[in-house]
Amino acid sequence: xxxxxxxxxxxxxxxxxxxxxxxxxxxxxxxxxxxxxxxxxxxxxxxxxxxxxxxxxxxxxxxxxxxxxxxxxxxxxxxxxxxxxxxxxxxxxxxxxxxxxxxxxxxxxxx
Amino acid sequence: xxxxxxxxxxxxxxxxxxxxxxxxxxxxxxxxxxxxxxxxxxxxxxxxxxxxxxxxxxxxxxxxxxxxxxxxxxxxxxxxxxxxxxxxxxxxxxxxxxxxxxxxxxxxxxxxxxxxxxxxxxxxxxxxxxxxxxxxxxxxxxxxxxxxxxxxxxxxxxxxxxxxxxxxxxxxxxxxxxxxxxxxxxxxxxxxxxxxxxxxxxxxxxxxxxxxxxxxxxxxxxxxxxxxxxxxxxxx
Numbered sequence: 486x487x488x489x490x491x492x493x494x495x496x497x498x499x500x501x502x503x504x505x506x507x508x509x510x511x512x513x514x515x516x517x518x519x520x521x522x523x524x525x526x527x528x529x530x531x532x533x534x535x536x537x538x539x540x541x542x543x544x545x546x547x548x549x550x551x552x553x554x555x556x557x558x559x560x561x562x563x564x565x566x567x568x569x570x571x572x573x574x575x576x577x578x579x580x581x582x583x584x585x586x587x588x589x590x591x592x593x594x595x596x
Numbered sequence: 597x598x599x600x601x602x603x604x605x606x607x608x609x610x611x612x613x614x615x616x617x618x619x620x621x622x623x624x625x626x627x628x629x630x631x632x633x634x635x636x637x638x639x640x641x642x643x644x645x646x647x648x649x650x651x652x653x654x655x656x657x658x659x660x661x662x663x664x665x666x667x668x669x670x671x672x673x674x675x676x677x678x679x680x681x682x683x684x685x686x687x688x689x690x691x692x693x694x695x696x697x698x699x700x701x702x703x704x705x706x707x708x709x710x711x712x713x714x715x716x717x718x719x720x721x722x723x724x725x726x727x728x729x730x731x732x733x734x735x736x737x738x739x740x741x742x743x744x745x746x747x748x749x750x751x752x753x754x755x756x757x758x759x760x761x762x763x764x765x766x767x768x769x770x771x772x773x774x775x776x777x778x779x780x781x782x783x784x785x786x787x788x789x790x791x792x793x794x795x796x797x798x799x800x801x802x803x804x805x806x807x808x809x810x811x812x813x814x815x816x817x818x819x820x821x822x823x824x825x826x827x828x829x830x831x832x
Contacts, residue, residue, distance in 0.1 A: 493641060495668040496661045500649045503675030504682070508707050511686030517694050525690055527822050528815075531786040532688045533716040535814045537774045538790025539681065539807075540709055544767040546803035559767075566768050570775045580616045580768040587768075588761035 554595040562587040606724050610732035613718070616772070617710045618740045620765040625744020627763065628655055632749055637662050639749040646745040650738060651708060654678050680808050685712040692716075696727040703727075706734040708741075710766065713773045717780070789817050 515521050521529075548556045566583035573579070625646065632642040641662070645655050654675055661671045685707045692715070696703055707715075711734050718733070720726040778787055797810035 489665065492665050492668075493637075493662060496658070496666065496671045497641065497644060497649070499668045499672035500645070500651075500654060500658055500661075500675050503672055503679050504649055504651045504654065505705065507676060507679040507682040508686060508704055511683055511690055512693070512700075512704050515690045517700065521691055521694070524819075524822060525687065527825075528818065529688050529691050531818050531821070532684055532814075534777055534781070534784075534786035535790030535793075535818065536681070536684045536688065536716075537713055537770060537777060538787050539684075539794045539810055539814065540713065540770045541767070541774055542791060542794035542798065542810075543681075543807065544770060546798055546806065558761075562764065562768070563771055566771050567775060570772050571779075576772050576776075577615055579772050580619070580765060583768040583771070584619070584762065584765045587764040588758075591761045592758055 558587055558590040558595050561590065602725060603728065606728045607732055609720070609724055610729050611736065613714055614733055614736045614740070616765065616769045617714065617737045620710065620763070620769060621737060621740035622744040622747070623762040623765060624652055625741045626748030626751070628652070629745040629748020629750070630752060631656070631659055632745075633752040635659055635663060639746070642745050642749040643742065646742045650706065650741065651679060651682075652741075677805075677808060680811060681709075682707065684811060684814075685709075685716075688712075688716055693727075693730075696730065699727045699731040703730055703734055706738050708737065710769065711737045713770060717773060717777055785821070786818065789814055793817065 515525055545556075545559055548559050550556045562583045565586055566579050569582050570576070570579035628646070629639075629642050632638065637659070645658060649655055649658070657674065657678060658671075660666075661674075686704070689704075689707065689712070693700055693703055714733055714737075715730055718730070720729045774787065778784060793813040794806065794810045797806040797813060800806075801809050
């Protein structure tokens with residue numbers, strides 16, 4: 486147990502270090518006191534739009550379109566989220582509706 | 597300036613912004629707590645991770661680190677690879693957090709996928725203290741994550757309700773933010789580059805390692821766009 490505690494503590498430290506490193510690095514390179522280079526400002530205006538796209542794909546990376554259920558629960562739920570959101574523009578309604586639909590689909594139809 | 601009245605107004609403004617994240621974090625946090633409990637790692641480590649690591653997908657991966665008692669250097673390497681996407685959040689927020697003062701270190705530490713996605717499209721009204729609102733959003737999200745973890749680790753397998761698919765709330769959150777961003781701008785090139793590069797890299801490199809190549813691709817295409825724009829401006 487003692488041996489495990491030390492190993493667990495070291496693994497935990499590694500995980501904390503990795504997170505702090507990746508989150509703080511850009512801010513260390515471009516500190517608050519200095520003028521941010523034009524290029525970085527440009528990145529700040531464009532990257533968020535690309536990053537959210539990356540995150541959507543990241544969430545769906547495990548979905549298989551070649552085996553049953555061919556990504557249907559995901560595709561249907563996202564279609565409903567998009568329609569709800571463009572129609573009503575209420576984030577909570579779109580997210581709640583889409584999530585409940587997805588849960589229902591995978592727990593019943595696509596079990 | 598920063599009196600009590602103003603702080604309450606900021607909290608009233610910030611809280612509704614965090615509700616979707618609350619739904620996702622309570623469920624995913626609880627699922628994480630349950631997994632830690634079921635694997636025999638207990639409440640202590642679950643809480644330490646949710647407070648100090650505070651990175652959802654890494655914590656799930658971390659369970660496999662503990663289960664196999666991996667070498668810490670291996671854990672460090674894998675964690676950096678999985679977390680590399682956080683570099684993008686930082687690059688995107690360098691200017692936005694410039695004047696955040698005493699809130700800055702915590703805001704940087706707590707920049708998860710979800711907090712970033714809420715903050716990056718957040719337009720705080722002028723009459724509210726902007727960085728206090730940022731801080732409240734970030735801290736509430738963190739609290740939801742810790743609360744979810746605690747509930748999951750304590751309840752363990754007692755939860756009977758079938759929660760399968762509930763984590764889809766986060767996919768839904770990102771989809772909604774994607775649509776909001778799409779509507780707020782006429783130039784959709786960056787959004788398309790993000791989706792296209794990511795899908796291409798999943799197909800080329802596989803779902804487990806696509807993030808870093810996708811990031812390289814996204815930043816390359818955006819940089820080429822920047823050079824072209826600069827050339828144009830210099831010609832004028």
